[in-house]
Structures are given as structure tokens and as C-alpha cells.
Amino acid sequence: MTASSAPVRQSSVRAHNLALVLRTVANRADQPSRAAISTLTGLTRATVSALVDDLIAGGLLVELDPPPRTGAGRPAAGLALSPDGPAGLGLEINVDYLAACVVDLTGTVRHRAVRATHPSVALSDLSRLGDLSRLAGEVAAAASADGLTLAGATLAVPGLVTPAGIVRVAPNLGWQDVDVPALLGATPELAGLPISVDNEANLAALSELRAGGDEPTFLYVSGEIGIGAGIVLDGALYRGVRGWSGEIGHVTVYPDGRPCRCGADGCLEQYAGQEQVAADPALAASALGIALSAVVNLLDIGVVVLGGAYAPVFDQLREGIETELRRRVLTAELSPVLLRPAALGADAAMRGAADTVVREVRENPAAWLSR
Amino acid sequence: MTASSAPVRQSSVRAHNLALVLRTVANRADQPSRAAISTLTGLTRATVSALVDDLIAGGLLVELDPPPRTGAGRPAAGLALSPDGPAGLGLEINVDYLAACVVDLTGTVRHRAVRATHPSVALSDLSRLGDLSRLAGEVAAAASADGLTLAGATLAVPGLVTPAGIVRVAPNLGWQDVDVPALLGATPELAGLPISVDNEANLAALSELRAGGDEPTFLYVSGEIGIGAGIVLDGALYRGVRGWSGEIGHVTVYPDGRPCRCGADGCLEQYAGQEQVAADPALAASALGIALSAVVNLLDIGVVVLGGAYAPVFDQLREGIETELRRRVLTAELSPVLLRPAALGADAAMRGAADTVVREVRENPAAWLSR
DNA sequence: CGGATTTGTTTATTGGTTGAATTATTTGAG
């Protein structure tokens, strides 16, 4: 019953239709004309024209010069997302490196910088956020030289993050209750920029939404030291009631099996963690298959993406996982589960972070236009 | 990116705001006035008045006669859902009984009829749908005598159902590819009524949404011969990509355990099915706890409701399930999982079926008004 | 009884979409 309890006024109509037009252009492989958008969306040509005018004026769309001519009639002016429109700053902080990139509205990575952390710096030292901010300043300056305007920044962190961007706990960084938006927002390089923070597995999952296939619903499993999963339902990340969803690493695979550091026995992590994959790929694949079967039986998800440490050894794992899926997924015969490696490698989380910024602009262009 | 790709026009604004007003009245325990709705929703008093006029004219709201007076000023006219408004017909077909009920707009069960199937009738005999239709005719006639108008009917079936209402397979009924809406719609009692079909566990889960606590996110587990689950996320049933979510009965609990009729080994169903619960409650509880831990780890769900055959023996199962949850849920210490028995008993699926009809009217009153 | 107060309605205005007419730009036929 939590169905958008906000009143709707005419301006909401315009906001919705602006987003509809922008989304229509973004989702097409070609460069649709106003008339094409009209038939695709059901809006009148007059309305589409007015909306497109706003989007062009706001720098979100561009009219392409050489109109692809076909048949009789006035040639159509193709429309496309503007490569000079608002861009997103993606940041990542991890155990041994910092990274930053700028992704433009079309989804292209325009600038990218990665820096290994100096070994002398303590992991938990929050001055690393200052280093990160300086790194971000570099790519931001390069983007600015291109004429790009940054719409915001998102940081990927290996840990539990509250909706407000507070890092509740990040074991591998030694962080606890760190107010990242406040700290980063106080640096000169990022002052004034809207900053959000999210879990790296979540962001990596979202990066697959753009870079991978076109499925709007899939499970992204990232194998690192621990195993995390991002559940993408209908184009949106499912975060759970408290934001702690996706803990597939602690799904029980063998109830009386190996003890896990979490206190339970037989967790997936003990059979398909990074080390175990290297030591015994067959066991890892089987354990993964059992856990994934549970997910598919529960959520009826048709696509599973393997990322992180799983991606490079995908071919070794595939057969073993699929064997279990065929056996254990009730509806396997009606339609098989598609298994594929992640499209992006180590950059996935950072890319997903930058993508969330531009996705926000694309999903709510009215907010950007009236900023 | 599948964010409502339909254009929005002025009439959509009205449709949304009609639903907003109706929902506001429905969710309040008291009988709010137009002015109160105005402040609750953010709409102007004038707008609320216009919308309420439409809703009263359409028979969805009623103005209460004795205005509860308080303080100075013109007394407010209280508004409430109309008990004479559109009602929902809930149907259920199961192995050994048929059932039908009528629920009015306020959620009250107005009429109810249950009939045991005559032992001589073959289970798979589709003439049982005719018997069901006659039973439905009885409660529908009683409702009609009350002045109620039926807005639609929903049938609860123990099996996999497509969005179009085709029962793909219902093992316990011996059904396969049965076009229920067509068959029921052809009977004189139900002719002309919009008929939908859904899985019984899904519908039972939805009935908990109204009858149970106020949590908008929970897992409903129904133990019968098979075990099904309804996943309610944020007030809406999560159906999965193909509508086959919730197959918790075939989640693997013991990878090398008892063979299951589905072809796999160690499915939950083999340890916590109706018979097993009776034979060995401790084993059933432990197996359930293992499977539920997986769900909670994956989805970060805070509430689990036990229904069907589990509800009567809830006290016997509780401790065993909670022990596993405490051990195996990663975030158990941060906030424990709440376990409770279903609020409704055997009627849950049928009630949920009727509820979905009235919920549909309440969520989209404009469609009802302009019918 | 009359002012204060709150509820609900009326009226003019505004914002946004629609549909029809109009203008713009091309191809192709005579």
C-alpha cells in the first residue's frame, strides 16, 4: 500500500513525460526522430516537440546534423543523448587502491584514474578519503576541460551503507560509522557536489544493467574473499528492508559442513570463496549451483551473472553450476536459467557508481533542468 | 528501465489523485474529513472536494451522518469506504473442497460457503469448476440481495498460474494447461465477471497483508502437501519473471538427502511437508529454519509468517526454527527475524483472492468509476 | 447576539496535453 503517496499536479505530468521521452531515446539503438518518439510513446507530435525542445535546451539531447534520408518527405532530425550533457563521477575506495572515473550521459567512460594505495598508509586512515578526493579532482578537471558538467558523485565501498550514505561497517577497511558524504563534501575538489555512497557489490550489479545484456531482472554474484550478491528486480536494485540483502555467501549449502567465520556451519562462502575456487573448482561450482538454485526457486530469476573472481574462471565453473541448476530448479525444464560472466571486470563497481549518477539524471530530467 | 513506459495525460493525474484520496481514507482508522485528507495528502481542499464527490457518486465512499463534533468551526463530515460499494468474489478449488466468499470494499467478509467435494468425483474432472461456479452463484446471489455489486472474481489454485490465468500445472489436482477464466466465464453464474486466477500461496500471503500485522514486507510460508511461499515486498506480491516465484519447497536443505518427486535430492518438502511435520516436528523445524535463513540472508526480510498446516503447530516449530535463524542469519544479532503464525486459517487463500479484487478497485478507482 | 473558527464550495487562473491546421523539406512524376 506504499504506492507513491504524493499528490500529482500538472508539473508531475511534464516531469514524467520528459523522462519518458529521454528514456525512449536512450533505449533505442538508432537515433529516433520526434515523430518516431511520438509513435513509440503514444504522445502527440506536438507534445514530443515541446518536450524535446526542453531537453535540447537543457543539454540532455542533441539533434544530429546529417539526417539519415529515406524515401519521400521531409527528412527526420535524429535525436540522441548529448555527450556534452551532465556527467557522473564514480569513485571507489578499496583495500589497496583508489579509483575515479567520469561517465557521460551516453554511458561512455570519458576519464579514468586508478591509484594504488601507498603501503605505508594505514587502511583505516580516513586521510585516504582526501587522497581519493584529489584523484577525483584530476578526472573532474579533465572532464571540465571537455566541457562536461558533473551532476553528482557516487562512492563504492566494501561494506554496509545506510541510505544516508553513512558507512555502518566496512570490515576490510576497518571502518565503522563513517559519514562519507560529510567528509568528502568538505574537500575543495568535491565541495557542492551531491555525493552518495553505496555497497560495491550493489553498484557492480547495477553496472551490469547497462553494460550487460538487456535483462531488467537478474542476480549478480560477486566472488571475492567473501561472496556478495546484488539482486536487480525490474531494473532496480532490491536492497531489502534494512539494506542488507544479497548475503548469499552465508546461505547454508551443507547444514553440517565446514564452520564459517560467521558462526554457522556450511555457508556457501566456505565452499566457493576465492581460495576454494582456486583449490577445488568442481566443489565450488557445485556449492554455487546449490545456492543459486535456491535463489531461482525463490525469486524465479532467469539470469545469473557471475562477477568478481568468478568471471575469469567462468568456463571452469559453468558446467558444474548448470548441472545443479538443472537438477534443483523446479522450473528448469520449462525455461532454463541463463548463466553468464560479468561484462565488466575490476571497474564494475566504479562504473556502476558513475552510472547511478547519470541514471538519476536520465530518470528524472525535470529535476536536472530546473536545478 | 521498465519505469511505466506509458504517457501521462491529465486524466492520469485525476486517476492517481482519486486513488490517493481513496487510499488515504482506507489507511486511516478514523473517518477523515475532506479537510483532513487535504492536509494528509497535500492536495487543496477544493481538489479533495471534487475528488471525493466523484468517489461518493461512484459508490466508493460514504459520508457519515453523525459528524463527530470537536471544538469550534463548522463540523466536519467524516468519510469512510462504502460497505455497499463494489465487492470481490473469492474462490478456491482444492483437493477435497470448494469454497467461495464475498468481501466488501471495507474488507469485511459478507458471505461465505464451503463445500466438500463428493468422493466419487475424480479430482481432475473439470466439471468441478461447474460445481464451484454454482457455489459462487449462491454467495453472489446473497451479495446481490444485500445490494452489493461484484467487481470481479479471483480463484485460488494450488499450482503454477500464468499472468493470463492459465493453470500451467497443478499436480495435486491433476491439471495441466487449464484455461480457467474461459471455463468459468462460460458458466451462467459468472458470465461477464472479470475473472483472474492465482496461486493459493500467493493469495494467502496477500491476505496476511490486510489481516496480519502492518508490515509491508514479509515472507509467507504455507505448508500443505507441498510447501509454497509468497514473497510480499513493500505491499506488493513479488511474482518473479515468469510468475513462478516462491518455490521454497524445492530449496535444497540437505544436498545429498532424501530424493524428491521433483527429481532433486534433499528438498525442503521432503523434511517439512505436512506428513513430516506430524512425524518429526523437530526435523521439520530445523529444515524450515535452514531454508528460511537462506531467504532472510538473500532478501533481508524481517518477518516470516507461517501458514497452512504450519499455523496450528506453530508453537511446536517455533523454537527449532528460531534456533537455526539465530545461527544462520548473518544479521540476526543486529535485528532478529520476527516469526509469527498466520492470522487467517483455512480461509486465507480464498480471503486473499477476494481481497485482490477489492484491492484492485481501491488502487485504481478511476477504472471502476468509468466502467 | 455577534465575532471567531473551521469546513466545504465557487470562481478565475495556470500549466500541460490534444487535435487540427499550417509550414517545412524532401522525392518523384509529368
Added chain:
DNA sequence: CTCAAATAATTCAACCAATAAACAAATCCG
């Protein structure tokens, strides 16, 4: 070369729904 046909895009009057402000209704209180 010119004109008709075709397609794209814009202009403009009409309409619909929400808003704000004024107004009417119904009560309380001094």
C-alpha cells in the same frame, strides 16, 4: 522545371485538472 505527394515538425485554439483566493455554511464561545 514544376507540381503533387509524402513525411516532419510547429502553431494555435480548446480542454482538462489542479491551484489560490474569495465566499458560504455551520458551529462554538463570550
